[in-house]
Amino acid sequence: MSATAPKPAPAVEAPAASAGASERRRRAVRLATDSTALIFVALLVLLAIFSALKPGAFATVNNLRNISIAAAPLLVLGVGMTFVIITAGIDLSVGSVLVFSGVIAVKVMTALGNSGWGVVVVGTVAAMLTGLAWGLVNGALIAKARIPALIVTLGTLGAGLGGAQLITGGVNLRGVPRELVTVVGVGRLFGVVPWLVAVALVVTVVGAVALRMTRFGRYTFAIGSNAEAARRVGINVDRHLIKVYALSGMLAGLAGMISLARFTNTTIAGHSTDNLQAIAAVVIGGTSLFGGVGTILGTVVGVFIPAVLQNGFVILRVQPFWQEVAVGVVLIAAVYVDQLKRRARDRL
Amino acid sequence: MTTPLLQAHGIVKNYGHVQALRGADFAVQAGEVVALIGDNGAGKSTLVKVLAGVTHPDGGEIRFSGRVVSLPSPTAARAMGIETVYQDLALAPDLDPAANLFLGRELVRPGLLGRLGFLDKSAMAERTRTAFAEMGAGVQSDTAPVGSLSGGQRQSIAVGRAAAWASKVVFMDEPTAALGVVQAGKVLELIRRVRDSGVAVVLISHNMPQVFEIADRIEVLRLGRRVARYRPAEVSMEDVVGAMTGAVVQEEVS
Ligand SMILES: Nc1ncnc2c1ncn2[C@@H]1O[C@H](COP(=O)(O)OP(=O)(O)OP(=O)(O)O)[C@@H](O)[C@H]1O
Ligand SMILES: [Mg+2]
Numbered sequence: 001m002s003a004t005a006p007k008p009a010p011a012v013e014a015p016a017a018s019a020g021a022s023e024r025r026r027r028a029v030r031l032a033t034d035s036t037a038l039i040f041v042a043l044l045v046l047l048a049i050f051s052a053l054k055p056g057a058f059a060t061v062n063n064l065r066n067i068s069i070a071a072a073p074l075l076v077l078g079v080g081m082t083f084v085i086i087t088a089g090i091d092l093s094v095g096s097v098l099v100f101s102g103v104i105a106v107k108v109m110t111a112l113g114n115s116g117w118g119v120v121v122v123g124t125v126a127a128m129l130t131g132l133a134w135g136l137v138n139g140a141l142i143a144k145a146r147i148p149a150l151i152v153t154l155g156t157l158g159a160g161l162g163g164a165q166l167i168t169g170g171v172n173l174r175g176v177p178r179e180l181v182t183v184v185g186v187g188r189l190f191g192v193v194p195w196l197v198a199v200a201l202v203v204t205v206v207g208a209v210a211l212r213m214t215r216f217g218r219y220t221f222a223i224g225s226n227a228e229a230a231r232r233v234g235i236n237v238d239r240h241l242i243k244v245y246a247l248s249g250m251l252a253g254l255a256g257m258i259s260l261a262r263f264t265n266t267t268i269a270g271h272s273t274d275n276l277q278a279i280a281a282v283v284i285g286g287t288s289l290f291g292g293v294g295t296i297l298g299t300v301v302g303v304f305i306p307a308v309l310q311n312g313f314v315i316l317r318v319q320p321f322w323q324e325v326a327v328g329v330v331l332i333a334a335v336y337v338d339q340l341k342r343r344a345r346d347r348l
Numbered sequence: 349m350t351t352p353l354l355q356a357h358g359i360v361k362n363y364g365h366v367q368a369l370r371g372a373d374f375a376v377q378a379g380e381v382v383a384l385i386g387d388n389g390a391g392k393s394t395l396v397k398v399l400a401g402v403t404h405p406d407g408g409e410i411r412f413s414g415r416v417v418s419l420p421s422p423t424a425a426r427a428m429g430i431e432t433v434y435q436d437l438a439l440a441p442d443l444d445p446a447a448n449l450f451l452g453r454e455l456v457r458p459g460l461l462g463r464l465g466f467l468d469k470s471a472m473a474e475r476t477r478t479a480f481a482e483m484g485a486g487v488q489s490d491t492a493p494v495g496s497l498s499g500g501q502r503q504s505i506a507v508g509r510a511a512a513w514a515s516k517v518v519f520m521d522e523p524t525a526a527l528g529v530v531q532a533g534k535v536l537e538l539i540r541r542v543r544d545s546g547v548a549v550v551l552i553s554h555n556m557p558q559v560f561e562i563a564d565r566i567e568v569l570r571l572g573r574r575v576a577r578y579r580p581a582e583v584s585m586e587d588v589v590g591a592m593t594g595a596v597v598q599e600e601v602s
Contacts, residue, residue, distance in 0.1 A: 215466075225443060228438065229440050233422065233438070
């Protein structure tokens with residue numbers, strides 16, 4: 001059949017929703033499913049508390065800008081990670097891929113003379129292609145060789161970081177084009193939005209639209225929900241998984257460029273917990289580690305909760321180590337809520 | 349007898365040391381309901397998966413309208429108009445009924461947006477409503493994830509999906525297993541309507557009265573082989589059960 005629409009079908013009658021109980025249960029499930037709303041409220045409460053305690057220091061445009069700049073690279077990683085986790089996968093390699101891509105970008109830009117917008121563009125493309133290549137390796141090993149994602153990306157985490165150190169001799173490379181640092185790194189779009197934040201915003205919006213509104217997003221959910229069912233309706237599950245890991249790698253490459261713009265060097269040792277931070281942000285944002293459920297908006301909130309905590313604690317002169325403790329607690333709580341939701345649904 | 353619409357000959361399928369199919373034969377004509385029956389583990393689901401392109405046989409031949417075909421993927425089978433209700437339903441529990449109905453065949457927006465893969469969600473929801481129009485209750489057009497529905501409702505969605513897309517053959521692997529009497533009756537009614545539209549229906553069921561009520565023919569599978577073929581009008585339930593358990597062997601196997 002030409003497969004554009006089901007013919008008006010002879011159909012089978014659904015059982016009348018059996019009584020109020022299942023209806024109530026369903027409504028409860030759906031409310032809990034809206035954990036994005038809950039976590040968003042939590043972020044607003046945090047912002048309110050810090051603003052009330054230190055209005056002069058916390059609730060300023062400048063401070064919010066600082067929080068956003070710090071969150072920008074993590075947001076870019078988090079968007080890719082959201083797709084990966086919705087397929088019921090994981091990508092531990094993003095921090096290493098970020099560093100490796102940054103190293104390649106610096107090498108390329110240096111070779112081209114290290115000045116001018118053309119060089120910046122070429123460097124960005126090089127970083128993204130490098131990340132893409134790592135992502136393709138991850139995806140191929142996971143989808144085709146059927147090695148668990150945890151192991152594959154743990155392997156490329158080590159290989160990527162080791163590779164970066166081999167190329168650089170373990171010494172951070174400096175020397176990025178002046179334009180990258182003075183305009184992208186510290187400049188602002190329309191004098192208001194830092195360029196780094198603008199880039200992260202564009203990635204976020206495109207990611208959210210792709211996830212919610214396109215076939216690519218639909219397949220991402222379907223595979224995470226029931227890969228075998230996806231396979232049986234003819235979805236090329238392997239190819240889609242490779243694409244999703246490639247996306248995550250490519251965004252890690254872009255985050256590498258953002259990091260260069262911000263820190264002006266390759267910060268090789270500075271990204272060992274990026275992967276866990278990105279995963280925590282995604283999971284806090286309500287995306288299920290079991291796959292099939294998740295939103296980019298949730299990830300945005302999940303990125304900002306740790307960032308706001310960090311910033312607020314510094315301003316309140318609370319030991320910043322408390323931030324890590326708090327994020328750990330929130331992360332475990334988020335996964336626990338996810339478990340509860342799943343159990344509530346599967347009890348039927 | 350005219351050329352069967354779909355015909356399997358000598359299908360072999362091994363899982364390690366388990367011989368799920370040992371030279372199974374099968375045939376179905378357009379516009380008939382064939383009941384494929386057999387004990388647990390006889391190989392019914394495996395045969396269905398082979399004929400749906402999900403599982404690749406180790407041997408044997410499949411003919412569609414008399415021509416030898418290969419079914420390398422579910423897509424290949426679906427392109428021939430073959431749809432399947434799997435025993436495990438094969439639904440995505442986190443997606444809503446419309447997304448499941450159109451899974452793998454999503455409608456996209458017209459023009460450039462469509463080429464970028466933008467989904468036409470309202471069109472899919474609309475057609476899901478029409479496709480499930482006679483399902484009463486309206487549960488199916490809901491936006492709740494399929495996993496939050498009852499087992500019977502889920503089964504109805506899987507059956508409705510297969511019926512909506514099938515143009516030649518629809519396999520139903522125990523489509524009434526989770527259903528109450530009334531719902532099972534609805535499925536049988538649906539099967540008749542699908543058959544009357546000229547589509548071949550292959551029903552797998554352990555419910556003998558149901559089989560005798562709906563089937564135009566019965567094929568019996570035992571230990572991975574077809575052992576008997578009957579017309580319900582010409583045979584007793586005891587004989588059929590005898591064939592399933594090995595007490596009666598009608599077809600000699602080579
Ligand atoms: N994927 C698999 N891996 C290993 N063995 C399998 C697999 N699928 C089926 N089998 C084996 O093949 C045999 C036939 O299984 P099949 O599911 O086709 O039986 P069935 O007739 O559908 O039974 P039931 O009535 O219980 O559904 C069984 O012994 C089963 O254990
Ligand atoms: Mg079976």
